[in-house]
Amino acid sequence: MARIPGEGLAKGLAVTFKHMVRKSVTQQYPEVQPDLPPRSRGVIALVEENCTVCMLCARECPDWCIYIDSHKETLPAPEGGRPRARNVLDRFAIDFSLCMYCGICVEVCPFDALFWAPEFEYAEYDIRDLLHEKDRLGEWVGSVPPPPPHEVGAEPPKEAVAASRPARGPAGRTGDEPARAGAGRPAAEPAEQAGQAGPSVGPSGRSQAEDQGERGPAEKTARREAPGSRAAIRAIRPPGALPKRPPASATPAPPSETPPETPGASETSGGAARPGFSGTERRDTSSTGDESPDIRPAAASPGDEAAGDAAAGADSPAPPRPAAGSPGDKAVGDAAAGAESPAPPPPSAAGSPGDEVPGEGPARREPPRALRNVRSIRPPGSLPKKDAPPDRGGEG
Amino acid sequence: MAEVLDVALRLIVIVVVFLALPLVVGQMEHKAMAHMQSRLGPMYAGGFHGWAQLIADGVKFVQKEDVIPAAADRRVFALAPAVALVPYLVVLVVIPVGPGLFGVDLDAGLFFVLAVMGVGVLGAIMAGWASGNKYSVLGGMRAAAQLVSYELPLVLAASSVAMAAGTLSLNGIVEQWRWWWLPWQAVGAVVFFVAGLAELRRPPFDMPIAESEIIMGPMTEYTGLRFALFMLAEYAGIVVLSALTTVLFLGGWHGPLLPGPVWTLLKVLALAFVVIWVRVSYPRLREDQLQKLAWVGLVPLALLQLALTGVVKLIAA
Numbered sequence: 277m278a279r280i281p282g283e284g285l286a287k288g289l290a291v292t293f294k295h296m297v298r299k300s301v302t303q304q305y306p307e308v309q310p311d312l313p314p315r316s317r318g319v320i321a322l323v324e325e326n327c328t329v330c331m332l333c334a335r336e337c338p339d340w341c342i343y344i345d346s347h348k349e350t351l352p353a354p355e356g357g358r359p360r361a362r363n364v365l366d367r368f369a370i371d372f373s374l375c376m377y378c379g380i381c382v383e384v385c386p387f388d389a390l391f392w393a394p395e396f397e398y399a400e401y402d403i404r405d406l407l408h409e410k411d412r413l414g415e416w417v418g419s420v421p422p423p424p425p426h427e428v429g430a431e432p433p434k435e436a437v438a439a440s441r442p443a444r445g446p447a448g449r450t451g452d453e454p455a456r457a458g459a460g461r462p463a464a465e466p467a468e469q470a471g472q473a474g475p476s477v478g479p480s481g482r483s484q485a486e487d488q489g490e491r492g493p494a495e496k497t498a499r500r501e502a503p504g505s506r507a508a509i510r511a512i513r514p515p516g517a518l519p520k521r522p523p524a525s526a527t528p529a530p531p532s533e534t535p536p537e538t539p540g541a542s543e544t545s546g547g548a549a550r551p552g553f554s555g556t557e558r559r560d561t562s563s564t565g566d567e568s569p570d571i572r573p574a575a576a577s578p579g580d581e582a583a584g585d586a587a588a589g590a591d592s593p594a595p596p597r598p599a600a601g602s603p604g605d606k607a608v609g610d611a612a613a614g615a616e617s618p619a620p621p622p623p624s625a626a627g628s629p630g631d632e633v634p635g636e637g638p639a640r641r642e643p644p645r646a647l648r649n650v651r652s653i654r655p656p657g658s659l660p661k662k663d664a665p666p667d668r669g670g671e672g
Numbered sequence: 673m674a675e676v677l678d679v680a681l682r683l684i685v686i687v688v689v690f691l692a693l694p695l696v697v698g699q700m701e702h703k704a705m706a707h708m709q710s711r712l713g714p715m716y717a718g719g720f721h722g723w724a725q726l727i728a729d730g731v732k733f734v735q736k737e738d739v740i741p742a743a744a745d746r747r748v749f750a751l752a753p754a755v756a757l758v759p760y761l762v763v764l765v766v767i768p769v770g771p772g773l774f775g776v777d778l779d780a781g782l783f784f785v786l787a788v789m790g791v792g793v794l795g796a797i798m799a800g801w802a803s804g805n806k807y808s809v810l811g812g813m814r815a816a817a818q819l820v821s822y823e824l825p826l827v828l829a830a831s832s833v834a835m836a837a838g839t840l841s842l843n844g845i846v847e848q849w850r851w852w853w854l855p856w857q858a859v860g861a862v863v864f865f866v867a868g869l870a871e872l873r874r875p876p877f878d879m880p881i882a883e884s885e886i887i888m889g890p891m892t893e894y895t896g897l898r899f900a901l902f903m904l905a906e907y908a909g910i911v912v913l914s915a916l917t918t919v920l921f922l923g924g925w926h927g928p929l930l931p932g933p934v935w936t937l938l939k940v941l942a943l944a945f946v947v948i949w950v951r952v953s954y955p956r957l958r959e960d961q962l963q964k965l966a967w968v969g970l971v972p973l974a975l976l977q978l979a980l981t982g983v984v985k986l987i988a989a
Contacts, residue, residue, distance in 0.1 A: 288953040292708040302712045 314421040316394035317377045319408075320370055321416035326389035329363035333381035333390060341374035342381060343367060368410040373403045391420045682775050683765075690761050694907035697944045698726050701907075704945060708952045729900075736896035743804030744893065752802060753894070753901035756795025759788045760908040767915045768843045770925045770932035781842040782834055785916060786827055792909065793819040793871060796880060799902070800890035811889025814959065815873060815880040821966035822870040828974035829864035832981045833857060833920045846924035853923070856984060860977040861921035863970050865943070868913040870962070872906065874947060876954040879962055914943035 303310055312318065329346040345367035350359045370381075382390045393416040400406050426433065702725060706713025714722025740746055763785050765775035778784050793815055800812015834840050836857065837848040870877035881889040888894075891902050918924055918939040925932030927939075957965065 285954070289949060292949060292953045295710050296704060296707040298710070300707060300710055300712050302710075304712075304715070 312394040314394070314424050315392045316396075317379055317392055318394040318396040319372070319392075319398060319416050320375070320382060320413065321391045321393040321420050322368055322370075322410055322413035323389050323391070323417055324365060324368065324410055324414055326387045327365050327368060328387050328389075329365050330386065332384045332386065336380045336384045338378060338380065339371075339374045339376055341371040343369040343371070365410070368413065369407055370413060371407045372398070373406040391417065393417070393419045394421065395419050686764050686775050687761070690764050690908060690911075693911045693940075694904055695726050696941075697910050697948075698903075698907045699723065700941070700945065701948045701951075702726075704948050705952050708949070733896055733900035738897065739893075739895045741804050741893050745802040745804070748798050748802035749893075750898070752795050752799035752890075753898045753905070754795075755798055756792055757901050757905040757908065759792040759795075760905060760912045762788050763912045764915070766842055767912075767919055768846055768924060769936045771847075773925075773933060774843060777841060777843045780840045782830055782840045782845070782920075785842070786823075786830060789871065789912070790819065790823060792905065795902075795905065796873065796890045799894065800880075803890065803893040805893050807886040807888075807892045808890050810886045811880045811882070811892070814882075814886075815890060817959075818870055818873065818877065818880060818962065821963055822867040822970070825863050825966060825970035825974040826867040826871060828971065828978055829860040829867065830920060832860040832974070832977045835978070835981050835985060842919050846919055846926070849923040849926055851923070851926075853921070857921055857977070857981070859973055860981070861917065863974045863977065864921065865913070865917050865946075867966075867970055868917065869947065869950070870966070872909040872913060874906070874910070875951040876956050877962060878956055879959050882956060910944050910947050911940065914940040914947065917943055 329344060331344060334340070334342040334344050344365070346363045346365050348361050349364050350361050352359050379392065382392055395416055398406075398408075431437075703713045703721070714725035716722055717728045718724025740749055766778050766781045766784055768774035768777070796815040797812045797819075800808040800810075800815065803809075833845060833853075836853065837845040839845060839848065873880050881891065886892070891899060894902060915936075918936060922939050922943075924939075925936045927935035930938070
C-alpha cells in the first residue's frame, strides 16, 4: 500500500485537533477541590475515645513519629470484684514532618481509633507546627469519609458477620450452628438490599446513616464536613472498652454502680455522654430511615440487617443468643446478653438519654449489639489474643 | 476637507485593527495551543479565561529594564524592532476588507505588499547583527537565508493570481475572483501560505529563533518593550499573511449570507488558526531541510502553478 504523500502531516494535525476538542483534564485546584476517594492518605485522624493506649501504632510506626503519654487509673469493678486498671490517654501526637503516610498505624489500630482523612491542606510555615497534638488530630475526624460500599452482591464485611455471631462461650460448639444460621440469613439480606444501600454495614459502621440514605450526595458532603460520619466515628467503641453505660441494668443495683464509675475515669463519663448526643441524631436517622439502625455499636456492628434480623427475632428470645449467651461471667458480653433479654426499657433508661424512641427496633437493637459484638470482633490482621481461644470456639 | 477626514478615519481604523487583531490572534494562540496540548492556558488575568493575559504581558514588558549590551551597535539595535513592525502596518493599508473598504487602492498593490513584507525581515537581520552576540548573528544569518529562499516561491505564487486576475491591484484581484479559482489556484495558495509562514519565521520554520540551538536568535539580547515589539511584529505578521492569503486566494469578502467585511475577518481568523495549528503540530525543520523544501518543493510547485494558470488563461481566452 503506497503511502499517501502528506499523510503523516495530516495525522499530526488530526492529533492536535483531537486534543483541542477533547475536554482538558486540568484540575483547577485552589478553586475546585479535588474529589479524593475515601481512605485517601491525607492526614491521620484520631478518635480519642477509642484509644486504649495499647501503643501498637507507636511501636509499628516506621518513623517513630507517634508520641503517646498515658497514665493508669483504677476503677472499682462494677460487680464488686477486684478493681480494674485502665489506661488514660494524656497525650497523643503525630509528627507529620516525619510521617511517611504509610498508614501502618491506621492498619494496626485494633480499636478503630485512627482513620485516614483526605484533608491535605495543613502545610505550615514552621516545621515544628506539623506536630499535631490530639485535639488537632481529633479535628480531622470530621472529614473522615464513609468507607466505600462493597460491591453489589459481595460478602458482607467480616466485622458484620462476626458481630452477628454469639459472643463466646464454652458451649461454643453447640451455639455454633445456630449462630451460623443466624449469620447466614443476614448475609443474604444485605445482598438483596445491596442495590440500594450496599452492605451498608461498613466494617466500622461509620455513617451508615448516609450510606443508607442518598449515597451520592451524602458521600460528597461527608468528605468535607460530615457531621454524620463524625458522629458515627465517635460512636465506635473499642472492643476493650469497659461498659461505659451500665449494662448493669441487668444486674440488680444500677444506681450504686454508675456513680463509682464516673469518678474513676473522666473518659467513662465522656463516653457515656458522647453516645448520647451523637446517638440522638443517629437514632433520628435510624428511626426515620427504617434501616440504619445502629451506629454506635457499629464498631462491632453486625450488618444492620443482621441486627434487624436479630432484633426481629428478639421478641421471641432469639435462638442463637441464648444458646451462646453463655453462663459467661465477668464478660461484658454476658452483661449484654443480660441487658438484651430484659428488653428495651432498661437500656434506654441507663445508657442512652432521652433519645430512645420507644419504637421497638432501635431500642431493642442497640444495647445487645454493642455488647455482644465487642468481644467477637477481631481486626483483620491481628493475631489471636489471649481471649481469642474462647472466641474461636464460639465461632467455630 | 472631507477627503482629509476620510483618509484620517481610514488610517485610524487601520491602526486600531493593527493593534487589536494581533492581540486577538495572540490570545487565540495561547488558548488554542494550550488546549491542543491538553492544558487550559491562561485562566486568571481578567477573570474570564484569562482574556487579559496579553494586556498583562504588555504591562509587564513596559515595566522591564531596557538593556542594551555594551557591544551592541546602539542605533541599529534600537531601530530594529521598528523596522520589523512598521512594514506590516504599511501592508495593512492596502488590504481591502470589503467592497470599497480599504486604506488605499494602489494599482501595483501586490508589488507593494510583497516588497514591503520583505522589509520586515530586515528587522531580524538588523537585530541579529547589532546585538553583538554570536547567537544573534547566527539567527540573523538564518533569517537572511530564509528570506532569500522563500521570497521566490512567495512571489511566484502571488504572480500566478495576478496573471489570473489580470491586475496587480488587490482590490481588482478580489473583484475578479470566482469560486472556481479555489481549485484552480489551490497549489499556489498552499505555496504562498507555506512560504509566508517561513518568511514570518513561525514554527515549524523558526530556525532563526530556535530556542534549543541559538537561544532566541536575533531577539536574544532584547528586553522589555523592544522585545514586546518583536512579538507584536510576529503576530501582526500572522494577521497580514492571513489577510493576504484571504485576499489573493480565498476571495476576500466574497461569501454567502454574511456581509463582506465579516467574511474577510472570518477567513483571516481561520487562517490564523491554521498558523497556530501548524505551529503546535510540527517540529522545527532543520536548516538544510528548510532550504530543500524551498528549492526542491515550493519553487517547482509555484512554477507549475504559474504554467497551469497560463494554460487555463489561454484556453479560456
